[in-house]
Every structure is written in structure tokens, then in C-alpha cells.
């Protein structure tokens with residue numbers, strides 16, 4: 256029996272994004288943003304948009320594939336897929352789902368997309384006023400536990416307590432993102448550098464997280480195009496081959512009322528080993544990493560669970576110079592990421608991972624062959640993926 | 649004058665799920681009784697509530713009264729108000745409390761007292777029932793304070 260794997264079966268050949276706006280500032284409705292990002296990805300690949308035959312997204316994206324297919328005049332919609340779960344946990348997973356469809360012959364050209372216009376719709380960080388709460392929210396909301404930051408802070412607090420991790424570890428993640436954003440003219444925080452002093456002086460959102468530990472909220476859209484590996488060289492740019500994809504979460508991660516047995520995790524303890532197993536690479540092979548920052552503490556746990564260092568090494572490893580492109584040991588969030596480029600729900604991280612393989616990042620790491628993305632820590636399910644150059648196949 | 653409740657009124661009112669799953673818990677708090685799930689078939693403690701025992705898959709998951717004490721497993725202090733009712737609140741503490749005498753299930757609540765007090769993971773806490781009799785419908789929250 257042949258090995259069941261996605262390794263080397265598909266490639267990302269096009270990436271597209273709209274201008275990134277502060278939340279509520281998009282001049283376009285959300286559906287227009289989605290269309291613009293998809294068309295930009297097609298233009299980047301050099302493909303006729305009518306060749307698209309599938310869509311995959313996550314986090315209950317409001318822009319349905321059938322409406323997109325009708326709007327774009329697609330002759331044949333062959334695949335449409337929504338990954339369960341909120342937050343950005345499905346960012347890499349949606350690529351994996353699209354890849355599975357392409358590898359299995361269900362579709363030939365699948366777009367993974369995400370569009371957000373938080374002025375048109377409600378913001379993530381704001382709770383709906385009044386009313387009643389039932390089920391899981393009944394256990395949380397009456398205690399003032401409502402926003403994503405409030406839902407996840409206690410996981411990071413426990414992890415930092417168990418492992419003696421100080422605030423400087425989280426600060427390094429924020430400083431690296433902001434430093435990279437200063438080199439990226441697309442970044443919402445371009446021209447707004449962050450110093451350690453400004454970080455330390457920033458207000459608490461919810462301990463252990465200050466303002467700069469939390470992602471922005473933005474409007475915009477992003478899209479990537481996935482085709483079979485055998486066609487990947489027919490397009491304009493160097494292909495980014497999918498080496499590995501994994502999603503899910505460990506034992507009873509979703510137990511209600513904060514009763515996940517492991518609790519102090521970013522949900523990747525079983526996902527990460529499966530990812531490396533499929534990709535056939537080790538953490539030390541990863542040249543550059545994009546790791547979804549909803550909150551810096553989530554990145555901290557993601558890096559540990561993906562084996563870049565042990566929890567007890569976090570204080571030593573997480574210093575800005577180790578995370579900076581091009582010379583750091585582990586260049587991290589090289590576009591500025593969710594903290595400082597744009598909170599495009601993490602899909603901007605997939606695009607930056609592709610840029611690093613093409614050699615076109617504004618904070619380029621030399622000779623990238625293995626480029627990794629971790630999506631949406633602490634929610635469930637989560638996902639991560641590894642892209643590789645042609646040399647890794 | 650101090651308010652009768654730890655957080656100002658106006659936050660969402662907890663109500664049992666429309667399938668009745670957690671109704672015994674909410675009814676219990678109104679009587680000052682802390683009820684959590686315990687499987688009648690295998691004795692496994694379970695929280696939050698679910699229709700099936702995660703250990704043995706029995707649907708005969710009963711409710712058992714537990715002593716309202718535990719120790720702080722994790723905590724957070726919220727500063728940024730995300731809800732209109734919290735605009736004038738100032739900081740407040742949420743604790744996650746594990747109950748060693750009930751299979752280490754964990755329960756949420758606010759830590760009563762000074763919202764700027766130091767919080768110690770592992771510290772012993774005891775439950776306090778906080779009625780909200782004027783809410784529609786009325787409900788009672790389980791809160792926590794040092795001691796026990």
C-alpha cells in the first residue's frame with residue numbers, strides 16, 4: 256500500500272491580498288474584499304479566474320463559495336469546504352483541506368480565502384450587550400469572561416506559572432513582529448516602531464497580556480491558489496510545495512468550562528508531531544516561521560509544542576535577536592504578522608510563508624527551503640503546515 | 649456603599665440550555681447547593697456538563713453535591729472592559745478553581761475581595777453563593793474567596 260500523504264502533492268502558485276485597513280476603515284464591503292483578493296491571487300499566478308473550481312475557508316467566513324462562483328462566472332464548482340472552529344485555528348487547515356481535495360482529484364484549482372470587514376459586522380474583541388447566556392457562555396460571561404483575550408489568558412498564565420516563564424519572553428515576540436513590520440510598507444503598523452519601554456508601559460488588557468500582546472483587528476482579505484504539483488511549474492512564480500499539513504487538538508481539549516485536561520497548551524501537542532511526520536522535517540530544518548499571534552502567550556506555547564525549544568528554555572530563547580530576520584535562530588512573523596502587519600485572520604501568514612520561499616519578503620531570510628505556518632493557537636481545532644521549495648521534494 | 653455583587657449588573661444573564669443539560673446545576677445554585685456531574689456507572693466526575701460520560705460512555709450521568717472548596721489552578725485580571733456593563737467596573741479577577749475531592753474538575757468564578765490583590769496559584773479557596781434576585785430570570789453565581 257502506498258503511503259497516504261499530502262507531501263509534495265500540491266503547491267501554492269498564487270497569493271493575493273487587498274490593502275489592509277484598520278478595523279471598520281475598509282471602503283469596500285466584505286464580499287468585494289474577498290473578490291479582490293481572489294482576483295489578485297489569480298493575477299499573481301497568471302491564471303484565468305475561470306479556472307478556479309473550488310473554495311476552502313475557515314472560521315465561518317461569510318462569503319459563500321456559491322455566491323463567489325456565481326459572481327466570478329465559474330463554469331464548474333467542484334469543491335467547497337468550511338473548516339469548523341472559530342478564531343484562526345483553521346488557517347493552515349483550510350490549505351490542508353484544499354490540498355486534500357486537489358490531491359484526491361476532486362478539484363484542480365482551489366482558492367483558500369478569508370475576508371473580514373469588521374465595520375460591516377461585529378468586532379471579535381467586543382461582547383454583545385445584555386441578553387442571556389446559555390451553555391458554555393453561561394459558565395463564562397457572568398464572570399466577565401467574554402472576549403478571546405479573556406477566554407485564553409488563564410491558559411497562558413498557567414503555562415508561564417508551571418514553567419517559570421517571565422514577561423520578557425512574550426515581549427520579544429511583540430518586538431520582533433513590530434520590527435519586521437517597519438520593513439514592510441503594507442503593514443498597518445509600518446512607521447510605528449515599538450520599543451521595549453513602550454511595551455512595558457502599555458496598559459493591561461487582561462493579565463498576563465498588555466496591549467501589545469494582543470492582535471489588531473483589521474479589515475481586508477487574502478487568498479492563495481492551490482494546484483496539483485505536476486502543474487505547479489506552469490505559473491509565473493516559484494511554487495511553494497506543501498510538505499505537511501495537520502489539524503485537530505489533543506484529548507478533550509474542547510471540554511467545557513476550562514476543563515481541558517492539559518489546559519496549559521496551545522492545542523498542538525498531538526498536532527505538531529503529525530505535522531513533522533508528514534513533512535519529514537525536524538524543527539531544526541525550519542528556515543523561517545509564521546506563528547499566528549492572537550496573543551503572544553499563544554505563540555510562546557505554539558513554539559514549545561512545535562519543538563523549537565523546551566518550555567524551560569523559553570526565557571533564554573525568546574529574545575528579539577533570535578526572532579529577527581535575516582540572522583536570528585528562528586526568524587518569526589517576518590511580515591509583522593497579526594500584531595503589526597494585519598489581522599487578516601492569519602491568512603496573511605500563509606502568504607508571507609510563500610514570499611519567503613520565493614525570496615520576495617521585505618524581511619527576507621537567505622536561502623529558504625522550509626517555511627512553516629502555525630495557525631490559531633489555543634482554540635480547537637488548530638492547524639499548522641510546512642511549505643517547501645522544489646529542492647525539498 | 650459596596651454593591652451586593654462582585655461585578656456590576658448588566659452582564660448576560662445565565663440561563664439553562666434549552667435542552668435542559670445544565671438545569672440541575674443552575675437550580676442547585678439557587679438553593680445554595682453545588683451540584684456537578686458524576687457518572688452513575690463508573691463514578692467519573694465531569695464538568696462542564698455533557699450528556700454522556702467521557703470515560704465509559706454511559707448516558708446515566710447523575711448529579712452529586714460537592715463541597716464548595718478547591719484551590720486556584722489559574723487566574724487572570726481583566727482591565728479592558730469589553731462589555732458596556734463593565735465600563736465603570738475597573739479591574740476584576742477571574743479564577744479557575746480545581747476541586748481535588750471531585751476528580752480535579754475545574755470551576756470558574758470571580759475571586760472576591762480587592763480586585764488588585766495578589767493571586768496565588770495553588771491557594772485554597774471556598775465557594776460563596778452570590779444571588780442575583782433582581783435579574784430576569786433570577787440566578788445565583790458561584791464565587792470564590794480565600795480560605796477554607
Ligand SMILES: [Zn+2]
Pocket residue numbers: 687688689690691692701702703704705706
Ligand atoms: Zn462513566
